[in-house]
Amino acid sequence: MTPHSPILSLRRIRKSYGPIKVLHGIDLDIHPGEVVALLGENGAGKSTLSNIISGTVQPSAGEMTWLGRAYAPADPRAAMEEGIGMIHQELKLLPKLSIAENVFVGRYPMKAGRIDRKTMEDRARSGLHRLGLDISPDRLVDGLSTGKQQLIEIAKALTLNARLLILDEPTAALGAEETQLLFRQIERLKSEGVGIIYISHRLEEIRKIADRIVVMRDGAKVQEFESGDVPIRTIVEAMVGRSLERMFPTLPAPTDQVTLEVRNLSSPSNAFRDISFSVRRGEVFGIAGLMGAGRTELVRAISGADPISSGEVLLHGRPVTPRSPIDAIRNGIVLVPEDRKLQGVVLDHSIAENIGYANLGEISRSGWVSSRRIRQFAEECIKTFGVKGRGGQNAGELSGGNQQKVVLAKWLARKPQVVVLDEPTRGIDVGARSSIYDLIIDLAREGVAVIVVSSDLEEVLGVSSRILVMAQGKQAGILNREDANDVSVMELATI
Structure with a gap:
């Protein structure tokens, strides 16, 4: 040699x-x-x-x-x-x-x-x-x-x-x-x-x-x-293998109607403290910050997955502070978690079963669930959300992008009012990433309030109307789209 x-x-x-x-x-x-x-x-x-x-x-x-x-x-x-x-x-x-x-x-x-x-x-x-x-x-x-x-x-x-x-x-x-x-x-x-x-x-x-x-x-x-x-x-x-004209779709203008409001929210572990913001109907609201800033803990608390020590969450002005994920889901708040393989899908169960688990109320009759109804419901979701797979195929056999689409499909089928996406394109290729962005923008156009947490600064800048920047568990500031760029976000994230 x-x-x-x-x-x-x-x-x-x-x-x-x-x-x-x-x-x-x-x-x-x-x-x-x-x-x-x-x-x-x-x-x-x-x-x-x-x-x-x-x-x-x-x-x-x-x-x-x-x-x-x-x-x-x-x-x-x-x-x-x-x-x-x-x-x-x-x-x-x-x-x-x-x-x-x-x-x-x-x-x-x-x-x-x-x-x-x-x-x-x-x-x-x-x-x-x-x-x-x-x-x-x-x-x-x-x-x-x-x-x-x-x-x-x-x-x-x-x-x-x-x-x-x-x-x-x-x-x-x-x-x-x-x-x-x-x-x-x-x-x-x-x-x-x-x-x-x-x-x-x-x-x-x-x-x-x-x-x-x-x-x-x-x-x-x-x-x-x-x-x-x-x-x-x-x-x-x-x-x-083709020309790519654009990555991020054009953002729709949100309404003035506030869908979700977070007031002075704090966690018992001190992961985040005294956080306040609102998300309007049809708005994509970004959350940025360095690792350890408390972003994931915050959205998990809003979604009922982590405890809250003080503060409140309001939906259309009504207090709905969730004490569990089922509380949040019943109020129309759903979370697509950062680790889809451990928290988003059951890898050795079928696509149809994964979609069905989050929609049993929709597909059951008198407390009974038939495999035919699960299959029919799932096939509609697979078609609607562009999942490249068959209902009977195990979720673990899918690519990362298609697994993420399954997670999105099972929750979006519930017609939620608030969708929280934690690292929505982590480990997903550029083609699938573009289709996820299209889904996010489609949700906003339909009047859903969308929260996007991302470690990818280009991504959070590209899809958000406003951005909450967190630093060491604290709220460092909220930037409007026209004021948000790499420098302004990182200046707040490192204070």
Whole structure:
């Protein structure tokens, strides 16, 4: 192997599941100290290719070489032993284990035949500190926010001393500050000769971090750019295979009628304090802030999922402060949560069942529910909301974008007055993202009050009439659309 040789080479990699061809002869080289962005819509084959490299999936044909020799890992452990690590988009932490135990699960440091907890916690603390996460490594993972869990997954990868890291949507749950910390670690790893495969739907960050871009579509490699500094429109058109005229639809003008009002709301855990705002009929109201600002806790409280210590929620001027999710749902307030896989859908149940669970009152007769009525109701929702799937298909078999559409479909079928969307496009490709934005705007046009929480600043700016900015649990300010931009939002978010 020469100094300029690739550390990993893939040649003619194919993968089929029965008659379904997922990958069509992929060739790819990864060199030491470079970041290769692997891009494509959901279903393009990025995850399958990554899983083949990391030993989770076996290819149907083709060959790989690693460090100049044949490479065919039987499982993820074999890949890790070779120096290849992967951070999956779906969090794989064990909630009842500590942070340190999760970081080193399956490879605990040993001393005199026992787990060396001091070494394990010291090394875990070091990895967390490098990512700016000030949290005790002996704390249980259970109860941590999605963003903090994502940082723990990244810290886990940093302790592998890997020669190649595959990062699948590593910033999907992170805010701007945490993302910059991660980018600094990536630059450090590059300087040490580590190769990185970087998968993300946040195209602006690709331009900042990638040395090379590989675009996949329908299981094939369709284009390769020898630089990360490529216009976003060019990247998107390569991904979707068509010209993309616009991303964000035109916002409708909201009415003057206030649908939802939040007055002096505080949480018992102090996650947010003294928050007040209103959302008008037909308005898309954005909530922005850095990770840990209290955004998710606030909307969960409004939706009855988290407790409220003081303050009140009003609907059309009537107090409806929810004490449980069912309280909120009965009053026409629904929440599409940030983690659709854990909180939004039942992955091993069918699309029809998932939609039916939220609409039993609509489809039952005298307390009885027939499978025929569930199927008919679900098929109408699938058609209305553009879900690419069949009613009998398990939700876990769908792409991220279509899973999100199932979550939206089951709640929107109830004709709610207030729809709260927490990270509505996290981990969703640009094509599906555009259709989610269209759904949001359609809701506003129908007179629904919509609240959108997003870590993606471009997104919250693009879909919102007004934006509430939170900082450290406090209300930093509310910006009108004409006053809101990257600078004005971040100035408030960092006070």
